[in-house]
Structures are given as C-alpha cells and as structure tokens.
Amino acid sequence: MFTKRFYYLIKIQYLGYRFHGWQKQPDVKTLHFMIDRTLKYILGKQRFKTLGAGRTDAMVSANEAALELFLYDEPIKDFEEFLKDFNYNLPQDIRALSIKEVDDTFNVIQDSKIKEYHYVFSEGTKNHPFCAPILSTILDPLDVEVMKSGAKLFEGTHNFKPYCYKATDKGEYTRTIELSEIIENTIYTASFFPNKTYVYKIRGKGFMRNQIRLMVGCLIKLGRGEVTLEYIESTLKPNCTEIMDYIAPASGLILHTLNFD
Numbered sequence: 001m002f003t004k005r006f007y008y009l010i011k012i013q014y015l016g017y018r019f020h021g022w023q024k025q026p027d028v029k030t031l032h033f034m035i036d037r038t039l040k041y042i043l044g045k046q047r048f049k050t051l052g053a054g055r056t057d058a059m060v061s062a063n064e065a066a067l068e069l070f071l072y073d074e075p076i077k078d079f080e081e082f083l084k085d086f087n088y089n090l091p092q093d094i095r096a097l098s099i100k101e102v103d104d105t106f107n108v109i110q111d112s113k114i115k116e117y118h119y120v121f122s123e124g125t126k127n128h129p130f131c132a133p134i135l136s137t138i139l140d141p142l143d144v145e146v147m148k149s150g151a152k153l154f155e156g157t158h159n160f161k162p163y164c165y166k167a168t169d170k171g172e173y174t175r176t177i178e179l180s181e182i183i184e185n186t187i188y189t190a191s192f193f194p195n196k197t198y199v200y201k202i203r204g205k206g207f208m209r210n211q212i213r214l215m216v217g218c219l220i221k222l223g224r225g226e227v228t229l230e231y232i233e234s235t236l237k238p239n240c241t242e243i244m245d246y247i248a249p250a251s252g253l254i255l256h257t258l259n260f261d
Contacts, residue, residue: 007102008069008076011258015093016061017133017251023055031056031094035067038089042082047072053108053258054115057210061134062255063118064097068108075101112205112261116179118254119200119216120188123223128192135188135197136252142223144198147182150222150232151200154180154215158236162244163218165210175211179203182219188254201256216248 012035020028024036036050053066076082079099086096120135123142127135154177161173185197200216218235221227235242 003072005104006071006075007104007106008071008099009102009106009108009260010067010069010099011097012065012067013063013095013097014061014065015133016056016059018093019058021056021058021060022052034091034094038086039069042085042089043071046074051108053113054255056255057213057250057253059133059250060253060255061251064257065255066108066258066260068102068106069099114178114203114205114257114259114261115207115255116201116203116257117207117212118187118256119202119212119248120185120197120252120254121200121216121248122194122197125194127194130190130192131194133251134254135193136249138220138223140224142220143225144182144223146229147219147223150219150229151180151182153229153232153236154202159238159240160208160211160236162235162240162242163211163214164208165214165247167208167243171208173208175204175206175208177202177204180215210247213248213250213253214244214246216252217246218244220248221246 014031019031022031024030024032032052039048039050049070051068056062083096083099090096121138122135123138123144126139127137131137157174157176159173160175161167164171164173167173180202182198182200185199187199200219202212218227218232222232234240
C-alpha cells in the first residue's frame, strides 16, 4: 500500500553545553534524541523521521540549525500551533524557530548550504563561570592583532588536511572558505562578560571533523607566539603533512547561521 509522506524544514537553536553533540548515542543525552523524544510525545502514534543538517560536537551550540521532518499519512495542519506545542515540550535549552513545507526533492543533508560559525573567546584573565557555555576563556595573553592577520590567511581555496581530525589519504581536503576574520564581539553579550571579547567568524559550504576548532587552536598558538604567519601559510600548501596538535575548547563554538542555496 502506498504511504503518503510530507516534508518539512524546521529551523532550531540550542545551547549545546549539557549535550553530547547532535548524533544519537547510547546512554548519553544528545540533541537529536531530545528532539525526537519531544516529537514522539506531541505527534502521538503518527510515524515520523528526522534528519539533521549537521552533526555538532558535544558542547557546541547553534543560533540557527536545521532539521528535516518526514511525516507519514497526515500533514501538519497549523504551523503556528505545531511550533507552539513543540516549544512548550522541548527542554528550555532547545527552541524551534520556524517550520516550512518542502517537497520530496529537498534533502537537508545533501542540498548545498552555506554555514557560518562563530567562535567566541577572551584572553588573559579568568572569567565569571557563567560565561562557560558560550565563551572560551584563553588564560594566556594573546596578540589578537596578529591573530586577525592569521585568520585572513584561511580565506580562499586551500588544502585543509592538516585541520581535519584523524585525516586519511582518502578524503577530499581542498575546501573554500568565504570568510575568515576575528572581530571584537558585539554579537553575544551579558552583564557578566569581561569588558573585551572576540568572535572568530568563518563561513563556507562545508567543514571537516573538528576543522574550525583546529583552525582556532592554530590561531591561539599564533597569538601566544608559538607559531608564525609563515607557518600557517605553509600548512595550507597542497603537499603539507603537518598535523595540528591543539584543538580549541568546544564550548566557544556556535553555528550562527545556516542558509540553503
């Protein structure tokens, strides 16, 4: 018997600090598990399936992420009521932002999309503990100006194999970065934040495992004076065999926006 399916794109945001990433795993609390559990509650016996647009790591947050909802037999009749019910039952650190119907040609994983990530950090002093979920504290003093120059070196099309965790000889490591810059933070604010914080902004179509945190780690080493701008340039050359040995903490990383072409 033919079963009719309905397709929806849902935008969500979440604080990832208490979750073990997106992907479902046995015996730990993940974002996908909590979202599916909530949908199962509000949809009752109706069959459904969900796919996420990206697998964020443990403690990584999202200002705007996306998932695709597949519903069987019956469509959603009232989007506003669905979002209200969904948000009422989701944990307080996950929120659904919007929902729209898509067709069966849409694929939330395979369709081309632009992701912009932010990495929020401060340097030189210990911060208020309340900062921990979204602001990474680098206790060492950093030369942020040279870090800004280093960040710009990542822009363009390069070999990013040194910035892929456990890279193999079979992967595709040539990627294009549309934007890579460090700015003073005016995006994420709170009364308990230090006077000066920074945001590393990076935008592109796809990122490899731990790529951004390894890039930030290299920039932190640059700010400490442990590596040079010339070193970063050398890591982006086609035949570079360097392996990054410092990965920045996860809690400063935020998926800021996700836009489909």
